[in-house]
Amino acid sequence: HSLQSLDDMCASIVRSHRETSQYRVEELQVLRWKLYSREEIQVYQSKSVDEMWQHCASRLTDAVQYVVEFAKQIPGFRTLSQNDQIALLKTGSMEVVLVRMSRFFNAENNSVFFDGKFAGVEVFKSLACGDLITAVFDFAHGMCALKLSEQQIALFSALVLINADRPCLEDRGRVQRAQRSLEFGLRHILHRDNQESLMHKLNQRMAVLRSLCSLHMEKLQWFSQHYPLTAHILFPPLYKELFA
Ligand SMILES: CCS(=O)(=O)c1ccc(CC(=O)Nc2nc(-c3ccccc3)c(C(=O)c3ccccc3CC(C)C)s2)cc1
Numbered sequence: 001h002s003l004q005s006l007d008d009m010c011a012s013i014v015r016s017h018r019e020t021s022q023y024r025v026e027e028l029q030v031l032r033w034k035l036y037s038r039e040e041i042q043v044y045q046s047k048s049v050d051e052m053w054q055h056c057a058s059r060l061t062d063a064v065q066y067v068v069e070f071a072k073q074i075p076g077f078r079t080l081s082q083n084d085q086i087a088l089l090k091t092g093s094m095e096v097v098l099v100r101m102s103r104f105f106n107a108e109n110n111s112v113f114f115d116g117k118f119a120g121v122e123v124f125k126s127l128a129c130g131d132l133i134t135a136v137f138d139f140a141h142g143m144c145a146l147k148l149s150e151q152q153i154a155l156f157s158a159l160v161l162i163n164a165d166r167p168c169l170e171d172r173g174r175v176q177r178a179q180r181s182l183e184f185g186l187r188h189i190l191h192r193d194n195q196e197s198l199m200h201k202l203n204q205r206m207a208v209l210r211s212l213c214s215l216h217m218e219k220l221q222w223f224s225q226h227y228p229l230t231a232h233i234l235f236p237p238l239y240k241e242l243f244a
Pocket residue numbers: 021022023024053055056057059060063097098100101102103104112113114115116124127132133136137216
């Protein structure tokens with residue numbers, strides 16, 4: 001790798017991340033203390049389980065759509081077969097959404113950006129999956145502690161997606177080559193930022209992401225068994241395609 005091409009690759013991924021990130025950090029900074037009132041929390045808590053799941057699934061699907069656009073701009077993703085692109089998005093898109101969402105976690109009041117304001121765990125009570133919600137909050141806490149820059153998040157997100165260990169890949173070798181080049185890119189910017197120690201911590205975060213996403217799939221299975229109509233008819237097609 002010439003240094004120039006490594007810099008160019010990193011710059012293009014950072015640009016793609018910015019263009020597809022749905023909300024900018026500077027945009028949401030001003031909202032960080034816009035919390036839900038007791039009455040508004042009450043409204044969320046009085047929603048039925050399937051109503052709240054449906055609401056969240058459509059919010060999540062919006063976020064995933066932007067991650068699909070991000071993926072399509074990653075060098076090495078476009079040249080993969082359709083099947084391999086779907087296989088990477090099936091397991092990686094939720095992980096990138098979680099990485100992106102953790103940028104807006106407010107560790108001081110333990111709240112996440114949801115529906116235009118910042119919500120504590122209590123807002124999600126009617127989902128009836130407290131362990132998943134707690135795990136998402138804990139993950140966001142852990143990501144916040146790393147204080148990643150947008151550039152580091154951009155390269156990390158690309159690496160979360162282009163992962164040769166994912167199941168059912170046709171051309172694992174090609175994904176491996178793309179993954180290695182992104183690993184060079186991430187190491188390059190961590191070296192430049194004098195933060196090589198982050199690499200190990202980011203690998204640990206990836207392991208947490210995998211367990212978080214399998215917990216999400218578990219809960220989705222539970223939900224689809226109890227509310228088949230909502231899950232099969234009312235959920236957004238992309239959510240079903242990727243997660244069901
Ligand atoms: C991702 C791009 S972004 O610009 O950062 C962005 C863009 C848009 C938003 C607004 C937003 O949709 N926030 C949501 N928050 C949560 C959530 C919920 C429980 C705890 C923590 C965050 C959503 C979920 O539906 C969710 C997310 C992770 C795991 C599980 C669920 C719920 C299950 C039932 C689907 S959607 C936030 C951030």
